[in-house]
Amino acid sequence: MSVFIYNVIYGGKMKKLFKIVIQIAIIYAIYQAGNFISSLISNIIVIPGNIIGMVILLVLLTTNVLKFSIIEETSNFMLKYMSFFFVPITVGIMESYKLIQDSIVQIIIILFISCILVMYVSCKVTDVLISYREKSHD
Numbered sequence: 001m002s003v004f005i006y007n008v009i010y011g012g013k014m015k016k017l018f019k020i021v022i023q024i025a026i027i028y029a030i031y032q033a034g035n036f037i038s039s040l041i042s043n044i045i046v047i048p049g050n051i052i053g054m055v056i057l058l059v060l061l062t063t064n065v066l067k068f069s070i071i072e073e074t075s076n077f078m079l080k081y082m083s084f085f086f087v088p089i090t091v092g093i094m095e096s097y098k099l100i101q102d103s104i105v106q107i108i109i110i111l112f113i114s115c116i117l118v119m120y121v122s123c124k125v126t127d128v129l130i131s132y133r134e135k136s137h138d
Helices: 002-041 049-062 068-080 087-095 097-137
Strands: none
Touching: 002 049, 002 068, 087 097
16 A cells, blocks of 8 residues: 555656656757757857757757657746746846947947847738738638
């Protein structure tokens, strides 16, 4: 009887922990593949490995090579606490202010323009997708 209770209480937790470890391992492997590809092409063009990793993840998810359900739990956790992941970079920028103080105006202008551009492109893509969806339903 006590073995059954032990399996019910701790068996489920271990299974969930193992599932999360596997999900993290998959995401980390894709990240490392992006870093590897980045190091291979660094003589031709410099693209950060994390960007290449995100593109690899996008391709794997859209082609259904990797099902979203396989990494869903860890992905939702990371999205839920994404703002927490920006704390170190914010502190880093605050500490290295002296390095960027000469070009702070240019950086703010670039951030403003890129923000407006991203909002515009997002709106246009959404409009295209909505019109495509309405045409496909008619």
